[in-house]
Amino acid sequence: MVALFPALCILPIGRGALYHVGVQESTLIKGIANAMFAESDSKGTAAWIHPDGQVPVMVLVVVIVLLVLLGQLFGSRSSKGAKPEYRYRARTSVMSAREEEFYHRLTAILGPRYLVFPQMHLSALLDWHIKGQNWNAARSSINGKSVDYAVVEADTLQLLCAIELDDHTHDRPDRVERDRLVERIFSSAGLPLVRFRDVERMSDSQVRDAVFSHMRRM
Structure with missing residues (x-):
């Protein structure tokens, strides 16, 4: 009977999922089985086994419940490290x-x-690999920040x-x-x-002059 317990170490958990009991869990289950066989008669038959050699249904139910509970316990422990998958559109x-x-x-x-x-x-837009500074900290300082537009030269980018x-x-x-x-x-x-703030009130020539007057000269 004890030898059969490793075969029971794959338990159904959740909807169709399987949980494999590890070495420690398997040892624990075997310990439960050995405890159940601890009291034997002179013929080596466990005291809780019926004289005709049949295992009572209640005993089997208890064993199955114990296995399921152990599977849920260790299964929930192993799933804590799983990363959630989010949905997007x-x-x-x-x-x-x-x-x-x-x-x-x-x-x-x-x-x-x-x-x-x-x-x-x-x-x-910016290179943070400057000698003498902490590159990771410099990158973190601009991480998540953006500007509305970047203007590049069409031919050279x-x-x-x-x-x-x-x-x-x-x-x-906070925005200031x-x-x-x-x-x-x-x-x-x-x-x-x-x-640009009130760009709707500016003419096209004013917008052009503002951009061209600030452009980098390459």
Whole structure:
């Protein structure tokens, strides 16, 4: 009977899932079995086995329940390290309606000589591998931050400037602090950052002059 316990160490847990009991669990189960066989008669037959050699149904039920409980216990323990899988859905656009409207206007103003890339992360625009500083800390400082647009030269893809399209949300204290930090980062990197607030009130020539006057000269 004890020899049969390793074969019972694959238990059904949940909906159709299988849980394999490890060495420690198998040893524990065998210990339970040995305890059940501890009291024997002179013929070596376990005291709880019926004289006709049949194992009582109640005993089998108890054994099965113990196995299931052990499987659930150790199964839940092994699943704690599993990473959850989240669900996502595609956005209809990478920009807000206002950002998209200004994007089309900006590309028309600058012409074919320049390309405008929207929603650019700072980690794609700035190099943090500077000698003498902690690279991981420097990258963490800009991680998760982005600008609304980056302007590059069409032929060479040289980065010329970044553009932020501000609105009333930038008046919040946390956004003001964030904007000042981003401005300091761009200034230290030598990359111009152009900010537009009431761009709807600006003419195309004013927008063009503001961008061209801040572009990096390569």
